[in-house]
Amino acid sequence: MLEITFQTEKEASYLHQLLNTEKENFDFQAALLNGTVLTCETDDWETFISDVLVPSFVDFFLNVKEPRLLLFIIEKQFYFEDEDEKQQILHIAQSILEGERAEIPMIKHFEPRENLIISALTNFLRPNQSFSIESFIQFRLSDYLSRLSEYVGLSIEEYKMEQEYQNFIQSLREYVLNKKPKLSTIHILHDTSFQVFNEKFIEIKELELKKWIDREFIYRHPMYIDSHLLAPLVSIAPLEIYIYSDQQEEAMIQTIQNIFQERVRFFSRASFQKR
Known part of the structure; x- marks a missing residue:
């Protein structure tokens, strides 16, 4: 036994x-x-x-x-x-x-x-x-x-x-909440990369985006901030961000949503042309 x-x-x-x-x-x-x-x-x-x-x-x-x-x-x-x-x-x-x-x-x-x-x-x-x-x-x-x-x-x-x-x-x-917006609305089109547009759907190229970056804040920050998209977005601090993507779970998109919260709206990628 x-x-x-x-x-x-x-x-x-x-x-x-x-x-x-x-x-x-x-x-x-x-x-x-x-x-x-x-x-x-x-x-x-x-x-x-x-x-x-x-x-x-x-x-x-x-x-x-x-x-x-x-x-x-x-x-x-x-x-x-x-x-x-x-x-x-x-x-x-x-x-x-x-x-x-x-x-x-x-x-x-x-x-x-x-x-x-x-x-x-x-x-x-x-x-x-x-x-x-x-x-x-x-x-x-x-x-x-x-x-x-x-x-x-x-x-x-x-x-x-x-x-x-x-x-x-x-x-x-907290930085975004306490900062005066430089643009009221940003549109972001996502496929394999990100394209950024202003409220009139005019594309903001990467070189122009980088001009918006608050260098002092970025340099003081303890963690790396993506300079292609995230740093400009945070520095602009828009009141509304419209994201057109079929991959809402993508890491950068999730980070944007976590930072801007209720300011973010999601749409399908195909709806970008209609808007």
């Missing part, structure tokens, strides 16, 4: 329910004792461990234990105490783990973390064992925990960059 002790009844119940979904396909018995102890019995341990127990444990670690382990690392290894900061870093870490931030170069070289869990379980699980989940994590999942620490480190770097970006946007937003 295999006996596994969990930290909470909720954790034990989660794995118990996962195992029960496999009873139609495999011959085994799984029962809960005292709410936190899960026992397993079967006549075919090799198949049960490889095809039922290991996949169920992987699900359990990724969906139940991992968020708590990430938070623990954020708090104890990187010394973050503020609840809001911890949750933001956790959210970034989870988005990285789910493959939503594939642009981070280092991630491409990481072995899937599931493999680290599978390897530890395969080398450890045997019939007639008795162990606790916490001891297994502490003594058998060191490679997995190290990988989570790497992910948290990357998440903190991303968090700091996002904070810098938000401060950058806020400073530009």
